[in-house]
Structures are given as C-alpha cells and as structure tokens.
Amino acid sequence: MPLPAATTLPSDVTQLRVGLGDRSYDIVIGPGLLAQAGARIAALRPGARVGIVTDRNVAERHLSTVEESLRAAGLVPTPVIVEPGEKSKSFAVLEQVLDGLLAARIERRDLVLALGGGVVGDLAGFAAAALRRGVDFVQVPTSLLAQVDSSVGGKTGINSRHGKNLIGAFHQPILVLADTGVLDTLPLREFRSGYAEVAKYGLIDNAPFFTWLERKWQDVFGGGPARIEAIATSCASKAAVVSRDEKETGDRALLNLGHTFGHALEAGAGFSQRLLHGEAVAIGMAQAFRFSAAQGLCAATDAERVAAHLKAVGLPTRIADIPGELPDTDGLMDLIAQDKKVSRGALTFILARGIGQSFIARDVDPAAVRSFLEAERAGGAHP
Template sequence: MIRDSASSSAEDEPETTITVALGERSYPIVIGEDLISATGRWISATVPNARCAIVSDKTVAALHLAPLKASLDEAKLYLGEAIVTPGEASKSFPVLATLSERLLELGVERGDCVVAFGGGVVGDLAGFAASILRRGVRLVQIPTTLLAQVDSSVGGKTGIDMPQGKNLIGAFYQPALVLADTNVLDTLTPRDFRCGYAEVAKYGLLGDAEFFAWLEQDWSDIFTGLGGARRRAIETSCRAKGAVVAEDEREESGARALLNLGHTFGHALEAYAGYSDRLLHGEAIAIGMRLAFTFSFEQGLCPADDAARVKRHFEAVGLPTKIADLLGEIPTAEQLLRLMAQDKKVKGGKLVLILVRGVGAAFVEPDIDPARLTQFLEKECKGR
C-alpha cells in the first residue's frame, strides 16, 4: 500500500530531494523552482564529466531550451540538441532511428548523458535511445509536464509505440537524475495540466485514500499553484512511485503493476484513437480508472459510493469519464477487447486487470471472466 499523504512540502526549502532506492542504480528526484537554470550544477554533481546532448520537442524548445543550454554551456557540458515533433506519433521506430543518428553525430560517448527535456513522449523516446546508444549511455530526465513529473520520468520505463499497442517496444532503463522544475508547469495548457492531474489522482486511488480525500478538497489549489499544494502533490506522487519502483523495479512481484490502474482500458482507447489529439494519455487514463472502479463495483468488489466519487471528482476537474467522451467514432466492445489483448500484463492469453476494493485499495486480478468484461464494455460503449 502507498501511504505518503502526510508528507507535505517544506516550503522554506528551495527544493526537495527524493531518492529512488535501487542499490548501485539509486538516483535522486529533485523537485523545486528554477531548476532548469541550475542543470549544469546538478549534472556535474551527479554525473561528473558527462557531456550532455539534449532531446526535446519543438514546443518545449521554444519555451525553455535557452536557459537549459546556457546552464550546460556555463558548466562546459553542452554537446548539442535533437528536436523532435511534439505528440505521441514521435514514439516510433522511424523517429527513434533519426534521433539515434543525430546523437551519434553529436559525438555522444558511453560516459556522456542524454538529457530528456520534455513531456512523457520525449522522456520515453529519449530514454529508449539512451538505453540502446552504444549499448547504454547515461540518462537525465527533466520532465516539463505534470504528467511526466509525477509518472513517466520516474521508474525507468522507456519505449515506443506500435500499431498493436502502446509502449510495446522498450526497456527498463533508470535515469541518473530527475529534475522536476515546478515553474515550467505554468506554461502548460489547461488540457495538458488536467492530463497530468489524472496521474496524480491515480496514486490516491490505488493506495492512499487520505491523499485522494485531500485532492477532492484542495485540487483547485494544485491547478492554480496557490500555496504549497502543487508541490505537495508532486512530492507525494514521486515518493509513492519511487517506493513502488524500489520494491518491484521490473514488475516481477506484482507491486508495480498496481501503477497501471486504469491503463489497460486507457491504452486500448488511446490506440483506437490513433494516439492523436482525439484523446490524450491522461484523459484515457481518467476514463480507464473510472471504468476500473465501475467494473469493480459491478463485480461486487467495490462500494458504489467509491465508484461514484471517482466519476464525480474527474468530472469536477474537467476530465472525461466515459468512452462516449471520445471525440469522433466510438469503438465497439470487440475492438477494445482486441486492443486490450495486446496489454503487457496479459499472461497465458489471459487478461490481467488492476481492480479495486475501494478508494486506496487496488489489487491485481489475474483471472478476468471474458464474458463479464465483454458485457460490461458493450454497455459502456453504448454510453449507458
């Protein structure tokens, strides 16, 4: 169980450091303001003598690349940058090949760093490139979205998408350092911020009922950035994920699988939508978590009130909760089930779902009744 809601931000401290405890591969997550302009100092202290090649996308580069380059230049660490197109479509073999060629052209060596500077797409893509370049170079994650700061930058999952599903080609490859600069979140669109918030709420829903109750009360302060609410939410999320990763780095014991609450449904919806603006990742996961709670309730596992709380809260913050909220054509149950069958948690041809016994009480269900799931999705796809 994840429990860290009592840990609030030390507002008088410039930054907070959380350690992901993985023995020789342990690394710090640093959370605070104005960290980008101090990147050179942090990398010099964490990964001495490592020159840095930045991987970013066009949107982030236009907003934030200049201070990062200046910091690395000042520390005499800057090698150059590779800029990709924003969006999930960049998580592909062709973009990976082009990026790898660019990093080699910049002269990245085994002791150097790839700096993933962007949201989850950039982190996953650059992290996978770092894992295969010269059989592995160092990686620093500087996530620039809320979603990436609380989820994808922590834990070492890297990869690209395939037509059959999301993140089906990749590697576990831990970073040497994660720098979460909270200032950059002010440049996010409301839609992108909401997508990140879905992953924040996930930590409460799967293992920390007190944290979710706090989110229900104070979520608007996280969105506006008032007081220390935003930093507290990020710190609590990172501590929760770091603890799970330390316990089950490669999803072998089952503990880390809990972090996929809502993701089997959500990834199938993303694949159906073509990894496009029709449905962003956090929106898909919000729908997926609501589906997981409703399905759990209908199987007699979860109280009705808890399932209703999830739907009510996501609607309050402006996140979608129904398959019918997907822009454009709605999938059939058969289409979703075919996509869900590509989920990485499938074992022996059987679909594994993360279900719940209530808010803060997720568990792994390895034996889903296909008939019941089909019936449930048929109803949901019709919007009832």
C-alpha cells in the same frame, strides 16, 4: 498532508531518493531547476557531452535556458528536436534521435537529457538504453504527467501499431529534475491530463491523499505549496513502489490502474489529440471502478465518487466523452489483449475493493469485460 520519504531543502526544493542500490538516484522537485540543471548534472558527470532530446514546442520555451545552464557548468550540449505528440514514439523517430545522438558523438561516459513530457522521456530513455548498448540519461520532465509518473521508474519505450509501449526497456535515469515553475506555461488541458496520474496515487493505496485532493485540487491547479505537495506525494509513492519492484514482477503493476482500459482507448483513438494519455487514464480509472462495482468488488458509491472528482477537474470519465469514431467492442477487446499485463492470453486488470484499495486481478473473465464494454458503449447501465 506530510510528504512520505521526502527531504525539504532550505531552498524550498524537495528531494526524494529512489533506492535501487548502486543505481539509486534523486528526484528533485521545485521551481527554478532548469537554470540549475548544469550544476546538478556536472556534479554527476563533469565535462560530459549532453544530447538534449526535446520536442519543438518545449524547445521554443525552455531549450535555451537548459543549454546556457549546461555550458556554464562546463558541459557540451547538442539538441535533437522531434515533433510534439504521441506519434513521435515510433521506430522512425527513434532512428532520427539515435542518428542525432551519434552525430553529436555521445559516448558511454556522456549522457542523454530528456527535456519534455512523457513522450520525450520515453523516447529519449529508450534511445539512451540502446545507444552504444546503454548510456546514462537524466529526466527533466516539463509536464505534470511526466513529473509525477513517467519520468520516475525507468520505463522507456515506443509504440507499435499493435499497441502502446510494447517495445522498450527498463533503463533508470541517474537524476530527475522536476521544475514546477514550467507548469505555469502548460495548457490547461495538458495539466488536467497530468492530474489524472496524481489522482491515481490516491486511488491505488492512499485514500487520505485522494480525500485531500478532493478538497485541494483547485489549489493544486493554482500552483504554490499545494502543487509541490501533490507532486512530491505522488513521486514518493512511485519511488517506494519502484524501489520494491523495479521490473514489475509484483505490486508495481498497481501503478497501471486505469491503464488497461485507457491504453486500448488511446490506441483506438489513433494516439492523437482526440484523447491525451491522462484523459485515457481518467476514463480507464473510472471504468476500473465501475467494472469493480459491477463485479461486486466495491460499492457503487465509490465508483460514483471517483467519477465525480475527475469530472469536477474537467476530465472525461466515459467512452462517450471521446470525440470521433472508435473501434467496436471486438476491436477494443483486441487492443486490450495486446496489453503488456496480459500473460499467456489471460486478462489482468487493476481493480478495486474501494478507494485506496486497488489490487491486481488476474484471469479476469473476458466475457465479463466484453459485457461491461458493451454497456459502456451504450451509455452505461451502471454507476
């Protein structure tokens, strides 16, 4: 299917533009971009010091390639390495990162480079927003989830014991380099987790894309042109929304399809390997469609179709798929009430009238949500 708002370069690299006036930036998608990072960044900030924030796992695979590329372009890299996993999105690790960047003498005309998945991108971006009251940063996402979602749009932050991503800032990158080649080394579970965010773009407002994914998902997993097409289509969708609504005062909230339920489940699982972010989003999207069907908003067959596709790729779709104990219904409702989309206590969900027909539902009845969660925990008396 065609890639909206995309430019295909002779080198088989696809480039998109996030239009935000004087803060606009490019998303570059394709293989081999880690080795080109230095030249591309030096074109924007020649001679800069670069604080590379990454995690231990990514550093072992990719840090040397990026450092060599930066040095070859006349830039001065200093790595700041954190532990992998959601628990690094914390005050303690944020302090560690800021201390490392200050020790590297990163100044206002230098920049921070986020090399890793969504955790590293959120953490490094927030550190860049806070450091010296704001320095530029570049996103180099190494997971599918980060390439199609969290690296684009400027949302940065850390978690709190009260919930996920409740502390942060909008801070746009100056460049996103999505090297599709690094996905070949990604564990299957991590790739599946990222795929949930790809499917999300079809479910929000692009039913033909969802249909294409139903036919082509195995090719996306396999790599090659289908993978690049899926990533570029996802990024183009997000870039268009961010250009219209940078700070989520309007339809950018649609990008949170599945996240209100999903974030509550993720927090309930202790932000642990029991439930990856994309797995939580997959369950949350399936729940959003089941809840919509239970409210008479969409057909039960739509909810069944969503769940069937997510199951086909190996993603969870129900609370029962999460290993270990979770909070009871009251506990999950408390976590939902901490969601960023809650306004003056009123519950806001992204619901659907069908596949590709999501909408923002404000003032959702908490009693209806509670009843739905009770049914979900009991095994589900709905699609």
